[in-house]
Amino acid sequence: MPHTSAIPAYSADGVWEKLQLAAELAQPDVPVPATTLVSLVVQDGQIRWVGPSDALPAAFAALPRHAGFGALVTPGLVDCHTHLVYGGQRANEFAMRLAGASYEDVAKAGGGIVSSVRATRKASEDALFQAALPRLQALLDEGVCAIEIKSGYGLALEHERKQLRVARRLGEALGVTVRTTFLGAHALPPEYTGRSADYIKLVCEQMLPALAAEGLVDAVDVFCERIAFSLTETELVFQAAQRLGIPVKLHAEQISNMGGSALAARYGALSCDHIEHLDADGIAAMKSAGTVAVLLPGAYYTLRDTQLPPIAGLHAAGVPMAVSTDHNPGTSPALSLLLMANMACTLFRLTVPEALAGITTHAARALGLQDSHGLLASGRPANFVLWPVAEAAELAYWFGQKPACTIVRQGRVVRNDLRNDLASKDPSHGA
Numbered sequence: 001m002p003h004t005s006a007i008p009a010y011s012a013d014g015v016w017e018k019l020q021l022a023a024e025l026a027q028p029d030v031p032v033p034a035t036t037l038v039s040l041v042v043q044d045g046q047i048r049w050v051g052p053s054d055a056l057p058a059a060f061a062a063l064p065r066h067a068g069f070g071a072l073v074t075p076g077l078v079d080c081h082t083h084l085v086y087g088g089q090r091a092n093e094f095a096m097r098l099a100g101a102s103y104e105d106v107a108k109a110g111g112g113i114v115s116s117v118r119a120t121r122k123a124s125e126d127a128l129f130q131a132a133l134p135r136l137q138a139l140l141d142e143g144v145c146a147i148e149i150k151s152g153y154g155l156a157l158e159h160e161r162k163q164l165r166v167a168r169r170l171g172e173a174l175g176v177t178v179r180t181t182f183l184g185a186h187a188l189p190p191e192y193t194g195r196s197a198d199y200i201k202l203v204c205e206q207m208l209p210a211l212a213a214e215g216l217v218d219a220v221d222v223f224c225e226r227i228a229f230s231l232t233e234t235e236l237v238f239q240a241a242q243r244l245g246i247p248v249k250l251h252a253e254q255i256s257n258m259g260g261s262a263l264a265a266r267y268g269a270l271s272c273d274h275i276e277h278l279d280a281d282g283i284a285a286m287k288s289a290g291t292v293a294v295l296l297p298g299a300y301y302t303l304r305d306t307q308l309p310p311i312a313g314l315h316a317a318g319v320p321m322a323v324s325t326d327h328n329p330g331t332s333p334a335l336s337l338l339l340m341a342n343m344a345c346t347l348f349r350l351t352v353p354e355a356l357a358g359i360t361t362h363a364a365r366a367l368g369l370q371d372s373h374g375l376l377a378s379g380r381p382a383n384f385v386l387w388p389v390a391e392a393a394e395l396a397y398w399f400g401q402k403p404a405c406t407i408v409r410q411g412r413v414v415r416n417d418l419r420n421d422l423a424s425k426d427p428s429h430g431a
């Protein structure tokens with residue numbers, strides 16, 4: 001069962017004191033010398049001030065106090081690529097792959113995305129909501145404060161609508177920022193076999209405009225791959241998005257180098273995701289367009305991929321790198337963003353600061369949320385996490401453990417487990 005805090009949510013307004021700052025993830029109002037403890041002021045659900053505790057402006061001195069016990073404070077985490085809403089699960093394919101089948105073999109045998117499409121179409125909106133709820137709760141319990149949720153398991157107007165409506169409802173029910181992405185061009189639905197052009201026409205001319213008009217689409221994505229949609233088909237979908245003024249992103253170069261990233265960059269894409277096979281031209285195009293590279297170590301691991309994404313090239317070019325769960329029932333049934341940070345370090349050789357920026361600052365940029373999420377700074381909604389660790393590297397170092405953290409989401413304390421963990425270690429703060 002996912003963790004649910006026994007403590008009901010309450011306002012986070014006041015001065016959060018005695019905190020260590022994850023310096024690379026913050027823009028304090030007053031410079032913070034190394035090893036200096038900081039305070040963070042929340043008023044009306046907004047961060048109002050961040051800086052050294054001994055420089056707290058007098059105007060805030062009378063506000064209620066929240067003990068930080070010397071914990072590390074980071075921005076709320078951002079999971080920028082998930083397929084969280086779907087019917088059923090696909091443990092059978094896990095077994096098939098263990099017996100030697102490849103991702104492409106599974107897809108060709110009628111499994112893969114299309115099997116989730118069958119289960120998603122059969123499920124009611126309420127059933128999809130109930131199934132996704134504990135998955136989302138598991139991510140939130142680890143400090144996620146903003147998440148992207150894609151459609152793409154409906155592949156017909158009414159079923160894509162159902163998925164996107166569930167995504168919106170989840171955000172409202174749990175008080176978390178949800179960005180919805182329309183991924184109608186995820187796979188060819190069985191009723192369109194051999195009629196790919198007709199399906200893309202349906203996506204561009206009917207599904208996307210209808211869902212956008214209902215306010216259900218924050219971004220548009222395509223699975224550009226030889227087992228999915230071509231470069232030409234991808235561009236048609238991007239043009240449809242552009243006509244509606246909706247930003248695009250792309251599942252690109254996961255299994256082969258199709259040149260999708262350079263195409264996406266030409267359309268000013270927010271992000272290109274997976275990108276194991278990305279080449280130098282793609283990197284240069286992403287750099288000049290300001291497109292974020294989203295790394296998905298969970299899918300890499302599940303598929304036992306051996307083609308590493310071009311980390312050194314991305315790093316050298318200065319392309320921001322995000323890290324996400326890619327939560328989906330086929331290739332990444334992952335429900336821990338911290339585990340993905342660990343895997344991005346161990347498998348992809350990201351540094352710890354890169355991995356932590358990847359699940360906060362750069363992930364926010366991949367969703368167009370760089371002005372409100374992923375950085376601790378005044379003027380932003382209060383989304384932050386207090387971690388019981390001595391140094392930031394511990395967030396990527398431990399794995400398989402859900403830390404006992406305190407979470408402030410949308411200005412509310414939604415979990416407060418730090419107290420028990422750290423109070424005993426901090427004699428100045430009693431219990």
Ligand code: DI6
Nearest residue numbers: 112113223251299328330331
């Ligand atoms: N790439 C992925 O990693 C997921 N979708 C995609 O386009 C996999 C989706 C699935 O197998 O259900």
Ligand code: FE
Nearest residue numbers: 081083251326
């Ligand atoms: Fe994906």
